[in-house]
Structures are given as structure tokens and as C-alpha cells.
Amino acid sequence: MAYDVIVDPGALEALPDLLAREARRPRFAVISDSNVAELYAGELVRGLAGQGLPAEIFTFPAGEAHKNREWWGRLTDGLVEGGFGRDAGVVALGGGVVGDLAGFVAATYMRGIPVVQVPTTLVAMIDSSVGGKTGVDHPQGKNLVGAFHPPELVVADPRVIRTLPRAERSQGMAEAVKHGAILDEGYVTELEEMAPALLAGSEEAVGTAVRRSVEIKGDVVSRDEREGGLRQILNFGHTVGHALEGVSDYSIPHGAAVSMGMVVEARLGEELGITQEGTARRLGRVLEGFGLPVTVPAGLSSSRILPFLRSDKKVRDGRLGMVLLERLGVVARGREWVHRIDGQRLEGLLNRAMGRNGPNPDLV
Amino acid sequence: MAYDVIVDPGALEALPDLLAREARRPRFAVISDSNVAELYAGELVRGLAGQGLPAEIFTFPAGEAHKNREWWGRLTDGLVEGGFGRDAGVVALGGGVVGDLAGFVAATYMRGIPVVQVPTTLVAMIDSSVGGKTGVDHPQGKNLVGAFHPPELVVADPRVIRTLPRAERSQGMAEAVKHGAILDEGYVTELEEMAPALLAGSEEAVGTAVRRSVEIKGDVVSRDEREGGLRQILNFGHTVGHALEGVSDYSIPHGAAVSMGMVVEARLGEELGITQEGTARRLGRVLEGFGLPVTVPAGLSSSRILPFLRSDKKVRDGRLGMVLLERLGVVARGREWVHRIDGQRLEGLLNRAMGRNGPNPDLV
Numbered sequence: 001m002a003y004d005v006i007v008d009p010g011a012l013e014a015l016p017d018l019l020a021r022e023a024r025r026p027r028f029a030v031i032s033d034s035n036v037a038e039l040y041a042g043e044l045v046r047g048l049a050g051q052g053l054p055a056e057i058f059t060f061p062a063g064e065a066h067k068n069r070e071w072w073g074r075l076t077d078g079l080v081e082g083g084f085g086r087d088a089g090v091v092a093l094g095g096g097v098v099g100d101l102a103g104f105v106a107a108t109y110m111r112g113i114p115v116v117q118v119p120t121t122l123v124a125m126i127d128s129s130v131g132g133k134t135g136v137d138h139p140q141g142k143n144l145v146g147a148f149h150p151p152e153l154v155v156a157d158p159r160v161i162r163t164l165p166r167a168e169r170s171q172g173m174a175e176a177v178k179h180g181a182i183l184d185e186g187y188v189t190e191l192e193e194m195a196p197a198l199l200a201g202s203e204e205a206v207g208t209a210v211r212r213s214v215e216i217k218g219d220v221v222s223r224d225e226r227e228g229g230l231r232q233i234l235n236f237g238h239t240v241g242h243a244l245e246g247v248s249d250y251s252i253p254h255g256a257a258v259s260m261g262m263v264v265e266a267r268l269g270e271e272l273g274i275t276q277e278g279t280a281r282r283l284g285r286v287l288e289g290f291g292l293p294v295t296v297p298a299g300l301s302s303s304r305i306l307p308f309l310r311s312d313k314k315v316r317d318g319r320l321g322m323v324l325l326e327r328l329g330v331v332a333r334g335r336e337w338v339h340r341i342d343g344q345r346l347e348g349l350l351n352r353a354m355g356r357n358g359p360n361p362d363l364v
Numbered sequence: 365m366a367y368d369v370i371v372d373p374g375a376l377e378a379l380p381d382l383l384a385r386e387a388r389r390p391r392f393a394v395i396s397d398s399n400v401a402e403l404y405a406g407e408l409v410r411g412l413a414g415q416g417l418p419a420e421i422f423t424f425p426a427g428e429a430h431k432n433r434e435w436w437g438r439l440t441d442g443l444v445e446g447g448f449g450r451d452a453g454v455v456a457l458g459g460g461v462v463g464d465l466a467g468f469v470a471a472t473y474m475r476g477i478p479v480v481q482v483p484t485t486l487v488a489m490i491d492s493s494v495g496g497k498t499g500v501d502h503p504q505g506k507n508l509v510g511a512f513h514p515p516e517l518v519v520a521d522p523r524v525i526r527t528l529p530r531a532e533r534s535q536g537m538a539e540a541v542k543h544g545a546i547l548d549e550g551y552v553t554e555l556e557e558m559a560p561a562l563l564a565g566s567e568e569a570v571g572t573a574v575r576r577s578v579e580i581k582g583d584v585v586s587r588d589e590r591e592g593g594l595r596q597i598l599n600f601g602h603t604v605g606h607a608l609e610g611v612s613d614y615s616i617p618h619g620a621a622v623s624m625g626m627v628v629e630a631r632l633g634e635e636l637g638i639t640q641e642g643t644a645r646r647l648g649r650v651l652e653g654f655g656l657p658v659t660v661p662a663g664l665s666s667s668r669i670l671p672f673l674r675s676d677k678k679v680r681d682g683r684l685g686m687v688l689l690e691r692l693g694v695v696a697r698g699r700e701w702v703h704r705i706d707g708q709r710l711e712g713l714l715n716r717a718m719g720r721n722g723p724n725p726d727l728v
Contacts, residue, residue: 069433069437073433076502076508076509077502080502080504080505080508081504107511108472108499108509108510108511109508109509110507110508110509110510111497111498111499111507111510111511111512112511112512112590133475134475135472135475138440138441138444140444140445141444143474143475144440144444144473144474145440145472145473145474146472146474146475147471147472147475147476147511148475148476226476
């Protein structure tokens, strides 16, 4: 990638120094949500002032519900009214929602000003702060409005993870397991071994996982900045995962949905004879080690899930595109990075992959 | 540039063929304003249907007043409600306002879908459709919100220019003269000779000017996509020009403002000993040949213009950045592409450049 990712316990304290040295701008707009701003924004602004760098804090109410065009507009107004020029920089301080919204403000302010992503949740460190996706939700769908706007710098402090609820750490690990599943079996094994330490929020274990995940994702993204080809493999587990989120009206958290999605997609690959037998079972065991669900709740039948799959962004000519594994750590590549699955076959396949045709011993 | 610019009399009629061949998409959203849609959009959609390509028209009320976030939101909603996917394409059919607004919709729809720019005014053909700038206005300033989103293809039909009012053609030529002024003295001479034909809307003359301007601008833009360096030379005449627009509350049209701006900036360069003597006079003669104003109206004093200059986006540490010519066709390059002019000196210089210290025989 064209930008640095600094993963360092204590990086948040050192952030004013880092910004002054690595991403210096005459003025900073620190964008954060109501929760995170209270914890870290004041200190950051004082630290920047100590470096002679003026900064102002702009906040929005925490929660995905505020990742919308209205708040994008209000934050933009704040920057305009504050007289921020093209030479200003944005610091996105918070979780995935902050990164997406603040990133989109930066992407569209005077046709784009630099943004430094400072993820403060595990899933943001592991995944969303790297790759340049920014955007807001639309009443009719998540992330329908947005832009690719790679950050100038990413600064992750594994130390802050310890202060978060265990459930957040658990959710955050789904994407890390995915990174291993698509490109590095050894990383999957390593995550399995580190699971207790990761769940406890050990800064060493978190640092190791964030570094390796960023390395894997960064490598994929740098080879395909805009999702035309290779980058699609990052969608492993997400085709079914997004459908599960949709059908549950987003009551299933993203990490849990991706966890179940990966197991179902691995099982589906096995049904198709593309994925090595036993891959779904192994993947399920690792995910369960992080307290993540691997079996789709009985209430979510394939007949409810299918319409969401059929409206997936990757549908072409009625055929669903799905990333399938060859085996753990290796994506199966056909003519494209996604496999085209005929709409007609999908229901039967999905039922079998979800273990809905009698007991399925593979799904733990 | 990474995209083609087709300049051809009759190109508008051939547009469905061109799109089917050069920018084929399973579905098109034709975005246009209320005036242009009435003239050309129906035929385009019928033509696309004839190629088996479904297209829908989305319009907004004509005029810069509607180039705002509200209409960007409404047009985006239209695409979402119409079920347009990531594989759809936008056709921006109209003048500069349409290109900016439709381009920004495309730039931010699902993190960016391709746009084909089909400029239907002379200034859009000569200048704004090439370069990838898109965006909307903010109550506090023009183009404060936007993105760089290069088009997939630009299609210009010089034949439509004949149907426009002579004043629109006159305004459109200011940017063409600028292209010659910064990079090609021969083109300035050619424009001077073609002036009557251009003002009459001759499709040959218009085609020649559009082709040459696109070539010059495209070359600059391809070497500096995001305005960090060389691209700044396209701002020649625009520092003073923008200030004149602002101080007149945008009652001075852009072309007229740039015309006066170029003459004042050339004169200012002469005052500084940077620009060859006589350049402003020559430039003024060419611009007058297109019916463009070259003298700042007496009501606009330097004391009214200065505050606008001082809030220019290119001000750094209180010093204004201005592109200056060495001579016609050659930009004077110092340490940067812009020359830094001290705030203290500006008023005196501006007064002399505007010919406000007694008669100034150089300014015609």
C-alpha cells in the first residue's frame, strides 16, 4: 500500500507526535463519535496544540444509525464554517462507523483532503481502517453512498482493546480468521492458539493479530485498489453473511454473521466438490474458540435467506458470485475470483450447507 | 489520459452506438437538466433501447442553484429506487452544471460507478468535461463538496454549439484562450483567426478548438491527476477571476471573469518583471475579439476585491499563490508552479495591474 500502518501499544498517547512527524498539516479536524470523543479526543487536541498544531473536534452521536448523509452534511458544514482549507487534515478517531463517515467527509471535502485513520475497536483495526473504503448508509441499504479514499496513515493502538467488552473482541476476530482462511493457513493456527489471549485483550496478542491481518489485507488491496479482481476474495463469508444480517434486520452483529457465513460457504464449497472436505469443520472449530456462532439459527430458513442472496451486489445474469476456498488458506480460482452459482441450484445447496436436510455431523 | 475524448459533428446522434461499443453497461442512468433533457434525452434513451440497452432519465431543474447536496441526494435516491447496481453507468448529458452534479452522483454511488460525460455547451466541451473534477456547491462557496472522478469516455458534438446563443459561445472561449496562453502561443493565434467562425458556431471551427483544448488540458491533467503540481497552471486567470465572481456575487459570468482575470494577472506579471512586456495587451486583444471584457468595471475597486483574494484556496501563510506567464504560451516557473505574492504588496500591484493609478495605455 502507499500508506503506513503503525500498530503499537501506546500509539494513541504518541499520536500528536506521530501526526506532527508523519502526517503534518497546518490544521486538523478530529472527527469522532460521542463515546470515543469523550475518552480520547480532548487529550489528542491538547497534544497537537503542544506541537503547535491547531485542531478542532467534530462529533456525531455514536451508532450506525448516524452513519448517514445528514451527518455527513453536518460534519462538512462544520469544516466549512470552521474555515478549514484544502491543506487541512482529518483524523478519524473511533470504530468502523467513525472511519467510514469521517473518511467520506474527507473524501468529498474540497474534492478530497487527507485522512488519518485511528481505529479504536478491534474490528476497525483488523479490517475496516485499511483499504480505503468510506461511505454512509442509505435508507435502502448499507454503504450505498461512498468513495474509495485511502488514508494517509493508519495508527492502531492495541492497548485500547483491553478496555472494550469481551464481546467486541470476539466479534472483531471473525475478519482475522477470514484473512487466514483465504490466504494463510498458518495464521489460522496461530489465531487458534492465541484465542484466549486475544479474548482477554492482551496487547501483545492483539498487536500480532492486527499486524498480520493488516499485512494480508493491505497486500490484497494494494494489488486491486477498487475491487475489480483479487480484492473480491475479501468477501469470503460475506455473501451469506450479508444475507444473514439483512434477514435479521441487522440484529445479528457483523462478526457473527461473517462467522456463520464462512462456515456455510465452506460447506457449500464442499458440497460442490470445490473445497476440501473437512474445511468447514476446522473453520467452525476455530471460530467457536472465539465464542462466535457457526450454525445459522433455526428460525432463519433458506426460503427467507434466498431473496437476500438474490439481491446481492455480485449477482450477474441471475447467477450469484461467491468466493470459495480450495482449502484453508487457499481460495479456489475459476475463471474469476468468484464462482457463479446458478439461481436454480442455490436453494438445495444452501439447505445442505446449512445442515437443514437431516443432521449434518460436519457442522459441529 | 486514461480515457478517450470523441469530438465529432453528429456524435450526439451516434451516441447510442458509441455507448454500446465504447462504454457498454447493462443499464444506463441518463442524468440531465430540465432544459437539455427535453432536447436530447428522449432520443438517446430510444437509441439505447434500440441497442438492447435499458436506460432511464433523471433530471433536475436547470441552473447552478440546483448544483447542491439536496439534488445530489435526490438523484442518488432515484438510482437506488430504480435498483441500479454497481454495473450500471451514468451518462452526464448537459453543460458544466450537469457534468459536475451527475459526475458527483456517479463518483459516490456504491463507491463510484463509471460516468460518460456528454457536454452540450462550449465551455463544458472546451474545459469542464475533461479532468475528472465533480462536485456540488455549498451555501458558503462553489464546489466545496466533490470528488475527482475521471470519466470513462467524453463525447462532444460540435454541431450542438450552433444552436446555443452567441453569448454562450463567447463565454466558452475564455478557457480556450487560457489553454493557449499557458502552453501554446500558436493556438492563441489560431483562435484569434478563427474567432468569427467560432462565434458563428461553425462546426469545423468549434471542433478544431475543442480538440486542441482537450489535448492541452488532457495532457496537463494526465501528468497531475489531483492538482498537486503542474495542474495548477490551469488556474491562470482564475485567482483574480474567482475574486471578481465573488465580489460581484456571481453576476459576472465565469468566462468574463476569467477573461478579465487573465489580463490583470498578465499585467501583474509584467509589473513584477516576470511576464514579458506587451503580453497583457496581446491577450486582451484576442479576448476582445471574442467579445469578452478585459477591463475590470470601475465599481469593483481593489479594496473590494482584496478580501476575496485573501480567502483564496491557494493562500499559504498569508501569501497568495498565482500562476504567472513568462510570455504567451509559456508559464513562468519559480520554485513552484505558483508565485507567492506577499499580502502587503498585493494592493499596490493590483491597483497598477487594474490600471487604477492613472491611465494605463497597456490595457487597451
